Amino acid sequence: MAEVRQNEVKFDPNKLVLTAGSTSANEILMFCLAEPGEAFLIPTPYYPGFDRDLKWRTGVEIVPINCSSQNNFRITMSALEEAYEQAQKLQLKVKGIFITNPSNPLGMTMNLDELNHLINFAMNKNIHIVSDEIYSGTVFDSPSFISIVEALTKKGLENTGISTQIHIVSSLSKDLGLPGFRIGMIYSNNEMLIAASTKMSSFGLVSSQSQYLTSRILADKRFTIKYIKENRQRLKKRHKLLVFGLQEFGIHCLNSNAGLFCWVDMRHLLKSNTFQAELELWKKILYESGLNISPGSSFHCIEPGWFRICFANMTKETLHLSLGRIKALVDSWECTNTCSELSATAQTKI
Numbered sequence: 001m002a003e004v005r006q007n008e009v010k011f012d013p014n015k016l017v018l019t020a021g022s023t024s025a026n027e028i029l030m031f032c033l034a035e036p037g038e039a040f041l042i043p044t045p046y047y048p049g050f051d052r053d054l055k056w057r058t059g060v061e062i063v064p065i066n067c068s069s070q071n072n073f074r075i076t077m078s079a080l081e082e083a084y085e086q087a088q089k090l091q092l093k094v095k096g097i098f099i100t101n102p103s104n105p106l107g108m109t110m111n112l113d114e115l116n117h118l119i120n121f122a123m124n125k126n127i128h129i130v131s132d133e134i135y136s137g138t139v140f141d142s143p144s145f146i147s148i149v150e151a152l153t154k155k156g157l158e159n160t161g162i163s164t165q166i167h168i169v170s171s172l173s174k175d176l177g178l179p180g181f182r183i184g185m186i187y188s189n190n191e192m193l194i195a196a197s198t199k200m201s202s203f204g205l206v207s208s209q210s211q212y213l214t215s216r217i218l219a220d221k222r223f224t225i226k227y228i229k230e231n232r233q234r235l236k237k238r239h240k241l242l243v244f245g246l247q248e249f250g251i252h253c254l255n256s257n258a259g260l261f262c263w264v265d266m267r268h269l270l271k272s273n274t275f276q277a278e279l280e281l282w283k284k285i286l287y288e289s290g291l292n293i294s295p296g297s298s299f300h301c302i303e304p305g306w307f308r309i310c311f312a313n314m315t316k317e318t319l320h321l322s323l324g325r326i327k328a329l330v331d332s333w334e335c336t337n338t339c340s341e342l343s344a345t346a347q348t349k350i
Contacts, residue, residue, distance in 0.1 A: 001170055001185075001187070003224070003225065003228070004136050004137045004145075004175055004228065005136060005145065005147050006144070006145075008147070008150045009147055009149050009150050009153070011187060014194075015187055015188060015189060015194055016186070017185060017186040017187075017194060017197040017198050017201055018183065018184070018185050018201065018205075018206050019184045019185060019186065019201050019204050019206070020182040020183075020184065020204035020206055020207075021171060021173065021179075021182040021183065021204075022132065022134045022169050022170070022171040022173065022184035022185075023049070023053050023184070024182075024184060024201075024203075024204035025169045025171075025184040025185060025186045026050070026053050026054060026098075026130070026132065026169055027053055027054065027057065027058060028186065028197050028200045028201065028204075029130050029167060029169070029186060029193075029197070030054050030055075030058040030060045031057075031058050031200060032193055032196045032197055032200070033095050033096055033128050033130070033193070034058070034060045034096070035059075036058065036059025036060065037060075037061065037092070037093075038060060038061065038092065038093045038094070039060065039062065039087050039090075039092040039093065039094050040054065040060060040061075040062060040094070040095060040096050040097065040130070041062075041063050041064075041065050041083045041084065041087065041094060041096070041097045041098070042062050042063070042064060042065060042097070042098045042099070043064075043065040043067050043073075043075050043079075043099060043103075044064045044065065044066055044067055044073075044299070044300045044301060045067075045073070045105055045106065045263075045296060045299035045300055045306070046064075046100065046103075046104075046105075046299060046300060047100060047105065047299070048294075048298045048299060050062065050098070054098065060095075061090075061092050062098075063083050063086055063087045063090070063092065063094070064083060064300055064302075065079050065080055065082075065083040065097075066079060066082070066083070066302050067079060067302075068302060069254075069265075069303055069306075072255065073103075073106055073108075073254070073263075074111070074114055075099075075110070075114045075117060076117070077117050077120075077121065080097075080117065080118075080121045081121075084125065094125065094127055095127055095128060096122070096128030096129060096130060096165075097118060097121070097122060097127065097128070097129050097130070098129075098130045099118065099129070099130070099131050099148075100131075100133075100135070101115075101132070101133055101135075101136075101145075101147075102133075102135040102136065102138065102139060102145065102257075102258035102259050103135075103258075103259070104135065104259060104261070105259075105261055105263055105294070105296075105308035106254060106256060106259075106263045107239075107254070107256035107257070107258055107259035107260075107261050107262055107263060108254065108255075108256045108257060108258065108259075108263075109139060109143060109144075109146065109257060109258050110146065111143065112146055112151060112154070115146060115148055115151035116151060116155065118148070119148075119151060119152060119155065119157070119162065119166075122162065122165060122166070123162050126165075128165045128166070128167065129148060129165065129166045129167070130168075130169065131147070131148040131166070131167070131168050131169070132169045133168055133170050134171040134173060134174050134184075135174050135258055135259050136170070137174060137175030137176070137228050137232075138174055138175070138231070138232070138235055138258050138259055138260060139232065139257060139258040140233070140235040140236035140257065140258065141236055141239075141257035141258075142257065143257065145258070147168070148166055148168065149166065149168065152166060163189045164188070164189050164190040164193075165190070166188075167187065167188040167190070167193065168186070168187040169185070169186060169187075170184070170185050170187065171183065171184040172184075172214065174260070175228065176217065176224065176228075177227075177231070178214070178217075181206075181210040181213070181214060182207070182210060183206050183210060183214055235260070235312060238311050238312060238316075238319070239256070239262065239311060241311075241319060242262055242309065242311045242319065242323070245319075245320075245323040246264065246323070248327075249326070249330045249331075250268070250330065251265065251266060251326070251330070252264075252265050253265065260310055260311065260313065261308050261309060261311065262308070262309050262311060263306060263307075263308060264293070264306065264307045264308070264309050265305065265306060266305050266306070267303070267304070267305030267306070268305075269281055269305070269330070269333055270305050273304060273305070274304055275297045277304060277305075278295050278296065278297055278304040278305055279295065281295075281305075282295040282307070285326075285329060288329070289325040289326065289328070289329050290325065291322055291325055291326070293307045293308065293310075294307060294308040295307055296308070
């Protein structure tokens with residue numbers, strides 16, 4: 001964890017709880033930090049699986065912190081306050097804020113201003129912060145990754161009360177490409193939380209085989225450092241290939257620097273500025289182009305027309321093929337629009 005964060009943060013193994021993947025870690029934290037019917041605030045857009053992972057068994061409610069493209073989906077203090085007020089209107093007690101840094105689906109790291117907003121807000125409201133940092137090892141471009149605990153240290157608050165209200169979730173799934181090993185973790189300065197999480201982790205233990213193999217991998221420092229470096233370089237090249245390819249036929253992406261995906265702006269391809277039009281475009285891409293990219297509405301995005309495209313789980317040849325299919329889709333859309341305009345003009349003259 002320290003190596004991935006470039007040794008800006010020191011970690012105490014006694015404050016670490018291992019779980020069967022980050023999914024289990026996130027659910028355990030919800031069980032420990034909130035009662036059924038209480039709420040966590042989450043910035044949008046966010047990973048759709050959180051609706052299942054955080055809510056189904058715990059009974060915890062999610063209240064969105066609505067972020068928009070006007071400021072590249074950055075978290076603002078006004079958005080935090082609006083979400084908190086919305087929770088109060090719904091008569092929900094807010095127990096904390098849940099963030100993913102780097103973001104899924106944005107593929108973007110949070111900046112220091114955002115993290116400071118979150119820390120100040122949590123201090124003011126006396127609530128927790130859970131920072132899911134499973135993509136920290138995938139940061140392939142500037143700005144560099146800033147962990148929530150690093151932001152806390154920069155503010156000189158690492159030994160104050162707020163430090164016991166900030167909790168990190170991490171995993172080896174993305175950092176070392178080991179999703180099948182199911183190795184996640186909770187890190188916290190809160191001794192009571194660590195004690196409770198340790199007991200609850202009994203329902204989602206890491207298998208002995210995974211523990212053995214992982215210990216052998218992590219013991220080879222030379223390999224892990226080289227792997228993370230090489231992985232970042234390859235992600236950067238693949239990201240560049242996708243972004244430049246889309247730009248050639250008029251599709252732009254959010255300026256991102258991490259993750260295995262791009263947040264892609266296809267608003268100009270919608271027939272209308274509605275989520276129904278977004279769904280129609282998604283079906284067209286799926287059934288006619290044979291590509292499954294995720295619509296923004298599934299991530300609770302408040303603006304129709306954004307899509308998440310994954311680029312890291314395919315060969316370069318497959319990515320080129322996919323780009324060709326998207327280009328054909330755009331050409332078809334432009335041709336259809338041109339024909340419709342010509343038809344409308346002809347009818348007007350008649």
